[in-house]
Structures are given as structure tokens and as C-alpha cells.
Amino acid sequence: MVGSQQTAPFDYIIFGATGDLTMRKLIPGLYNQLRIGHIPKDARIIGTARSHHTREEFIELAHQALDRFIPEVNKDEAIICEFLKKIDYVVLDGTKSDSNWKELGSKLNKAPDDRVRVFYYSTAPHLFGSISKNLSEHKLITKESRVVLEKPIGTDSASANEINESVSRYFSEHQIYRIDHYLGKETVQDITAIRFANPFMGAVWSHEYIQSIQITAAETVGVEGRASYYDTSGALRDMIQNHLLQILSLCAMEAPNSLEADDVRNAKVAVLKALRPIKGESIRNETMRAQYTKGGIGDQPVPGYLEELGHDSNTETYALMRAYVDTPRWKDVPFYLRTLKRSTVKVSEVVVTFKPSANGVFKHRAGLNKLVIRLQPNEGLELFLNAKDPSSPIFSFQQLPLSGKFATVDGSPIPDSYERLMLDVVRDDPTLFIRRDEVEAAWAWVEPTLQAWAEDKVPMEHYAAGSRGPIAAKTFIAKTGDEWHENMKL
Numbered sequence: 001m002v003g004s005q006q007t008a009p010f011d012y013i014i015f016g017a018t019g020d021l022t023m024r025k026l027i028p029g030l031y032n033q034l035r036i037g038h039i040p041k042d043a044r045i046i047g048t049a050r051s052h053h054t055r056e057e058f059i060e061l062a063h064q065a066l067d068r069f070i071p072e073v074n075k076d077e078a079i080i081c082e083f084l085k086k087i088d089y090v091v092l093d094g095t096k097s098d099s100n101w102k103e104l105g106s107k108l109n110k111a112p113d114d115r116v117r118v119f120y121y122s123t124a125p126h127l128f129g130s131i132s133k134n135l136s137e138h139k140l141i142t143k144e145s146r147v148v149l150e151k152p153i154g155t156d157s158a159s160a161n162e163i164n165e166s167v168s169r170y171f172s173e174h175q176i177y178r179i180d181h182y183l184g185k186e187t188v189q190d191i192t193a194i195r196f197a198n199p200f201m202g203a204v205w206s207h208e209y210i211q212s213i214q215i216t217a218a219e220t221v222g223v224e225g226r227a228s229y230y231d232t233s234g235a236l237r238d239m240i241q242n243h244l245l246q247i248l249s250l251c252a253m254e255a256p257n258s259l260e261a262d263d264v265r266n267a268k269v270a271v272l273k274a275l276r277p278i279k280g281e282s283i284r285n286e287t288m289r290a291q292y293t294k295g296g297i298g299d300q301p302v303p304g305y306l307e308e309l310g311h312d313s314n315t316e317t318y319a320l321m322r323a324y325v326d327t328p329r330w331k332d333v334p335f336y337l338r339t340l341k342r343s344t345v346k347v348s349e350v351v352v353t354f355k356p357s358a359n360g361v362f363k364h365r366a367g368l369n370k371l372v373i374r375l376q377p378n379e380g381l382e383l384f385l386n387a388k389d390p391s392s393p394i395f396s397f398q399q400l401p402l403s404g405k406f407a408t409v410d411g412s413p414i415p416d417s418y419e420r421l422m423l424d425v426v427r428d429d430p431t432l433f434i435r436r437d438e439v440e441a442a443w444a445w446v447e448p449t450l451q452a453w454a455e456d457k458v459p460m461e462h463y464a465a466g467s468r469g470p471i472a473a474k475t476f477i478a479k480t481g482d483e484w485h486e487n488m489k490l
């Protein structure tokens with residue numbers, strides 16, 4: 001099948017090709033894009049890492065990754081075979097100038113100069129600068145080259161700036177693609193669709209009608225094999241600084257002039273810059289952090305975070321912030337940003353709670369209207385409206401959910417976020433990637449909280465693995481007149 005959205009021919013060069021992300025997301029993502037006809041026949045994928053593998057051995061690793069990580073329904077032996085033929089491997093230490101760059105160069109230079117080259121840095125961010133320098137010294141960066149930077153872009157403003165500087169010495173900003181895989185989730189883009197393609201939604205999308213917005217990313221998993229990274233990061237850096245602030249930006253941005261990359265990114269960065277600073281004494285009131293203790297998920301007992309780590313730690317696995325966007329549209333509307341590991345259920349969602357009706361017609365109080373945009377899993381939306389309880393002769397109310405699923409028109413599975421983003425890079429479309437000023441604005445906003453937490457100025461709460469988070473979170477949200485959305489089953 002040749003899809004109408006097939007890209008131009010390209011070479012995808014993955015640094016960190018033997019790593020977890022490449023095997024779980026990048027290789028399966030590229031396979032699926034080939035399967036649906038978006039990848040042209042002569043595209044090539046060149047993996048690089050320090051580990052010694054022959055091309056055949058690396059292809060075998062990629063084959064195993066496909067076996068493990070693509071859904072059965074998407075497996076097609078002929079296409080798998082075609083995909084594996086596109087793969088090559090070069091043993092290379094990206095940080096060493098005298099490593100095997102010549103071999104990489106001779107493979108790349110077999111293609112014409114104007115062929116799209118994507119360098120995907122799926123390695124630790126402190127390597128980004130030296131890999132870029134080596135690519136430049138070995139004259140491998142062409143006009144049609146792009147570079148993809150994996151998260152985390154730094155651990156604070158200073159380190160983010162350092163990473164950005166070290167890459168931008170060799171690539172210009174329009175060639176740099178900073179990944180936030182949440183932006184690649186098809187359902188995250190539904191926030192834009194719901195807001196701007198439905199005039200009635202646009203009409204009520206402001207402080208005049210909206211009481212608050214809850215943005216939650218809850219996971220049942222713990223830190224898995226990534227404890228050494230996670231323990232130096234924590235939930236605020238890992239999820240709020242990037243993914244949840246991006247979602248907030250999409251919920252709060254003014255209508256962009258168009259869906260062109262810079263129009264959308266200008267609108268988002270304006271939100272990040274309008275976030276009311278949380279600093280000084282307000283950090284204790286406006287933020288909460290917690291760690292999970294032992295508990296259970298389903299019928300599985302789960303150890304506490306410290307037991308999993310095997311040592312003491314001051315790292316939060318739960319983070320909650322109350323944010324305000326100081327623009328006329330969002331006057332005093334709280335946005336609750338919440339994320340946790342070892343939750344009772346996995347769910348990412350946006351819950352918009354509307355203000356009560358002010359018309360005074362009914363004696364009985366009606367519930368608050370809510371719009372729930374469920375990003376994952378069970379992707380879809382629910383709108384809770386008040387309706388008359390038919391068993392009662394008077395106007396007493398029940399909440400009626402109107403719901404729909406975000407299903408694909410042809411019934412195929414919703415594509416994984418990485419695969420769409422990987423080909424957006426080839427298409428030279430940075431709309432769903434983060435611009436440097438966005439990264440910097442996001443760090444600037446979270447930094448005082450990070451510092452206060454590091455100095456223990458906010459107490460560490462606790463919650464049992466398999467629960468909804470710390471009990472104190474109920475009081476936290478009640479202070480601004482809200483309660484957690486119950487249907488979330490958190």
C-alpha cells in the first residue's frame with residue numbers, strides 16, 4: 001500500500017540504537033509507518049552505539065523488538081522482512097572524535113546531498129553537545145539534516161541552556177526537534193480540535209464559564225528499570241515541567257493565527273510566560289509532593305519507593321501544583337497539574353469543571369457541568385450535563401454523561417505518539433516539537449519549586465502504592481473550592 005502521506009527518501013541515524021527507547025518505541029514506530037505506507041522504498045535506518053554488533057546481529061535485535069513491542073494485529077512477515085532490510089549498524093562512540101565516523105560517513109555519502117538526514121539522539125542528554133560537534137567536524141551535517149533531542153532537556157534552566165547552546169553551535173534552531181511525546185499523542189491534539197473546531201466550546205472557554213481545569217497523568221508503573229535516572233529527576237521534572245505544562249499550554253492558549261509551527265508555538269509560549277510565579281511562601285500552599293509506600297495494585301503487592309531503590313531518597317513520585325495563567329481569559333482560574341507513579345489506575349486526562357448556573361430558576365442545586373478529555377487509555381470524551389430525574393415530580397437533577405470515543409475512522413489502532421513525531425521530522429514539520437523558548441519558560445516557572453523541595457521547605461507526604469495519592473491532596477484542592485473528578489477512579 002502506498003499511503004498518500006509518504007515522505008521523501010530519508011536516512012534515519014539513531015544514536016543510542018541498542019537502548020530501551022529505540023527498541024520499545026523507535027524501531028516499532030518506524031516499522032508501523034512503513035506498514036501503513038508512509039515510508040518510501042529507499043529509506044534507510046542506521047543504528048549506532050558503542051556496543052559491538054555486526055549488522056546481522058543488530059537486525060536480529062531489531063527483529064526481537066518488533067516481536068515484543070508491536071501488536072499482533074500489525075504484524076506482517078513480508079513487511080517485517082522489508083523493514084529489516086533497511087536497517088544498518090555502525091559501532092560508534094558519539095563522544096569520541098576518532099571513533100568510527102568515517103564508516104558512518106561513507107554509508108551516508110552514498111546518498112545524494114539533498115537527501116533528508118535525521119540524527120536522533122536517543123542517549124543521555126549530556127552527550128548531545130559532543131555528538132553534534134563530532135558530526136560537524138566530520139562534515140556529516142548537510143543542509144537537509146535535522147536533529148531530534150530526547151528529553152530531559154536539562155534538570156534546570158542552567159543545564160537546559162547549556163544543552164541547547166551545545167547543540168545550536170552546530171545546528172540552527174529550525175533543524176532542532178525537541179521531543180515531547182505527549183504532543184505526538186493523537187488525543188492531545190483533540191484539545192485543539194475540541195476548542196477551536198466547536199464554536200459552542202470556544203464560546204464558554206474562559207473564566208466566565210470555567211471554574212477550574214484538572215490535568216492528571218497517573219501511572220500504575222513505578223520506576224521500572226530507570227531508577228538511577230528517576231531518582232535524580234522526580235515527578236516534577238519528569239512529567240510536569242514538560243508533558244503537563246504542554247497540555248496546559250494547549251488548554252489555555254489563545255487561538256493561533258494558523259496551525260503553522262511558529263503560530264502554535266508562539267501561542268503556547270505566551271501561556272508559559274503568563275504563568276503566575278509560584279515562589280517564596282506560596283510554594284507551601286500551591287504545591288505538594290509525596291512518595292509511595294508499600295501497597296498493592298490489583299491483587300499484586302507492591303513495595304514502597306525506598307524499598308525498590310534500596311536506599312533513602314528525597315525524590316517525589318507524586319507532584320501537584322496549582323497554576324494560574326495571568327491573562328484576561330483565565331482570570332483566577334486554577335489549573336491543577338498532578339502526576340503520580342503507582343496509582344491505582346493508569347489515566348491521563350483533562351477535566352474542565354464549569355461554574356454553576358447563576359439564573360436562580362431551580363430550588364434544587366444542579367451538579368457542575370464537566371468536560372472530561374481522556375487522553376489515555378479508553379481515549380474519548382465525556383460531557384456531564386444536568387437532566388431532570390424522571391422519578392421525581394419536581395426539578396431534582398441527575399448528571400447525564402454524553403460520551404464518545406476518539407476512535408480512528410477505519411477502526412485501526414491509534415498510532416503511537418513516537419511514530420508520528422518521527423516522520424514529522426522528515427516532513428520538516430516542527431509544530432508538535434518544543435521550541436527553545438518554551439523549554440526555558442517551563443524551567444523558569446518550576447525552578448523555585450524544585451529548589452524549595454530540594455531544601456525540604458515543603459513536607460514530603462506519603463501514599464500507599466495502588467492509591468489515589470496522598471490524602472492531603474483533597475484538602476489542597478478544596479482550598480480553591482474544587483474536588484477531584486470522581487469518575488477518574490483514582
Ligand SMILES: NC(=O)C1=CN([C@@H]2O[C@H](COP(=O)(O)OP(=O)(O)OC[C@H]3O[C@@H](n4cnc5c(N)ncnc54)[C@H](OP(=O)(O)O)[C@@H]3O)[C@@H](O)[C@H]2O)C=CC1
Pocket residue numbers: 015016017018019020021022048049050051092093094095121122123124125127150151152
Ligand atoms: N526509555 C524510555 O522510556 C524513555 C527514554 N527517554 C530518553 O531517551 C534517551 C535514551 O533512553 P534509554 O533508551 O532509556 O537509555 P538506555 O540507557 O537504554 O540507552 C542508551 C543508549 O545510548 C548508547 N550510548 C551510551 N553512551 C554512548 C556513547 N558515548 N556513544 C554512542 N552511544 C552511546 C547506549 O549504547 P552503548 O552502551 O552500546 O553505547 C544505548 O544504546 C534518554 O535521554 C532518556 O532520558 C525519554 C523518555 C522515555
Ligand SMILES: O=C1O[C@H](COP(=O)(O)O)[C@@H](O)[C@H](O)[C@H]1O
Pocket residue numbers: 217219238239348
Ligand atoms: O516521559 C515520560 O513519560 C512516561 C509516561 O508516558 P505515557 O505515554 O505512558 O503516559 C513516564 O512513565 C516516564 O517516567 C517519563 O519519563
